Amino acid sequence: MGLIQRAIEKAGIPTIGISIVRQYTEQVRPPRSVYLHWPFGHPLGEPGNVRQQRAVLFEAFKALYTISTPGEIVDLSFSWRRFDYTNYREPKKIPFGGE
Amino acid sequence: MSAWNRLKNRLIAMLATRHPALAERLVAGYHPEPSAGAIPWAPPGKPLGACKVAVVTTAGVHHAGQQPFDMVDRNGDPSFRELDGVTIGSDFRITHDYYDHGDAERDLNIVLPLQRLEELRREGIIGGLARFHYSFMGHISGPHLATLTGKHAPEVADRLRGADVDLVLLTPA
Numbered sequence: 001m002g003l004i005q006r007a008i009e010k011a012g013i014p015t016i017g018i019s020i021v022r023q024y025t026e027q028v029r030p031p032r033s034v035y036l037h038w039p040f041g042h043p044l045g046e047p048g049n050v051r052q053q054r055a056v057l058f059e060a061f062k063a064l065y066t067i068s069t070p071g072e073i074v075d076l077s078f079s080w081r082r083f084d085y086t087n088y089r090e091p092k093k094i095p096f097g098g099e
Numbered sequence: 100m101s102a103w104n105r106l107k108n109r110l111i112a113m114l115a116t117r118h119p120a121l122a123e124r125l126v127a128g129y130h131p132e133p134s135a136g137a138i139p140w141a142p143p144g145k146p147l148g149a150c151k152v153a154v155v156t157t158a159g160v161h162h163a164g165q166q167p168f169d170m171v172d173r174n175g176d177p178s179f180r181e182l183d184g185v186t187i188g189s190d191f192r193i194t195h196d197y198y199d200h201g202d203a204e205r206d207l208n209i210v211l212p213l214q215r216l217e218e219l220r221r222e223g224i225i226g227g228l229a230r231f232h233y234s235f236m237g238h239i240s241g242p243h244l245a246t247l248t249g250k251h252a253p254e255v256a257d258r259l260r261g262a263d264v265d266l267v268l269l270t271p272a
Contacts, residue, residue, distance in 0.1 A: 001157040001237060001271045002134070003244070007252035010139035011260055017269040020101040021126050029134045030269075031141075039116050041158070043270040044215070047206030053215045060268060061147055061225075070138035072202050094147035094224070096145065 002028030016064040018056065025049040025073055032067040034060050034074045051085035052078070061094045070090075101171045108170075108196040116199035125172025132244070132257060145226075150265035153229035154233060155255065157237035158210035158272040162187060167194035168236040175239035177247035179255055182232045184213050197238045198272040210270055229264050237272055 002025055005017045009031045019025040019035040021041060036043065036056070047054035055078065063074045077083070115122040143150070159168050161180040169176035182191075191207055193200040203210045211232065219225045233255045239247055259267060 001235075002131075003248050004157070004235060004252045004255065005267075005269045006134065006139050007248060008256045008259060008269075009141050011253070011256035012141045013256065013259055013264060013267055014141050015142040015267045018271060020271050023126065024129075025132045027131045029138050031138055039119065040112070040122060040206060041200055041203055041272050043115055043272075044209045044212050047202050047209055048117050050215070052208055053208050053212055054219075057212060057215055057219065057268075061266075064266065065143060065147070070140045072102060095253050 002030035002033075005030035014064060016060045018060060021071060022073065025028060029071045031070050032063060034063045034076050036076050036078060036080075038080050041050075046081075049085070051088065052083075054090065055088045056084055058090055058094070063092065065094055102182075105196050107171055110197075112197050114186040117149060145265060147225055147266075148223055149226040150262060151227035151229055152216060152225050152266050152268060153259055153262070153264040154211055154213065154216070154232045154268050155235070155259075155272065156211050156232070156237045156270045156272075158198075158200070158270065159193050159236040160187070160191055160203075160207070160234040161194065161213055163190045163192050167192065170194060170196050172243075174241035174243045175249050176236055177239050177243040179251050180234045181258070182211070182234055184228065184230055184232055187211070187232070188213065195236050195238075195272060197236075200272070203272075212268075212270070226265070229259070229262055231258070231262060233258070
């Protein structure tokens with residue numbers, strides 16, 4: 001996946017990737033990633049868990065605007081089946097940061 | 100024999116999804132080629148609320164009427180499928196023997212979060228959602244890596260640029 005991400009960024013489109021296997025991402029070095037220590041096949045979480053899926057999207061977009069070093073991987077703190085997403089506060093607006 | 104190989108791959112994928120220790124052993128046994136040279140870098144030029152977003156997944160999703168990914172070739176299938184965001188939720192298939200996609204079949208959003216992104220678009224969090232999204236299967240190796248990076252991935256990048264996409268989210272399986 002990281003190779004495809006690199007090709008899209010190379011064409012001039014900013015990208016953010018979700019990583020499930022940190023060591024692969026470290027080798028392939030896509031521009032920006034958020035890492036989740038979650039099982040295969042579940043990059044956005046569990047079926048029907050809307051708050052969880054939204055939380056991953058918000059954190060991915062935040063990382064897209066805040067990562068300033070190419071190749072950086074942000075480790076998300078959502079532990080699998082333990083994190084309570086009612087405690088996650090969704091940002092109202094993703095800042096224009098990163099500059 | 101290929102039917103047996105596919106069955107074996109699916110069984111391993113199912114066990115690896117349920118047993119993290121096995122998944123970690125499988126992961127440790129594979130070493131992707133490290134990327135050489137500078138990391139491509141295109142910083143976002145607009146706030147998220149003004150950006151058109153597209154998704155590229157390697158989860159093996161395709162429309163029912165499209166050719167499934169090749170599961171017989173041991174080096175994987177480096178081609179892609181173009182997904183229509185309006186209809187994919189009602190006619191999708193997942194062809195990918197290297198992960199257990201039972202949960203993704205129950206809720207496609209866990210690999211292709213188009214309903215969630217549509218909600219964010221209506222809420223004004225993102226500026227727009229692209230009509231077309233792109234799907235690959237992961238698990239590509241050997242000679243197909245060069246086909247992926249030299250041909251199919253740049254083709255998808257061109258199509259995304261042609262559709263005025265501002266940001267791309269990539270999801271693995």
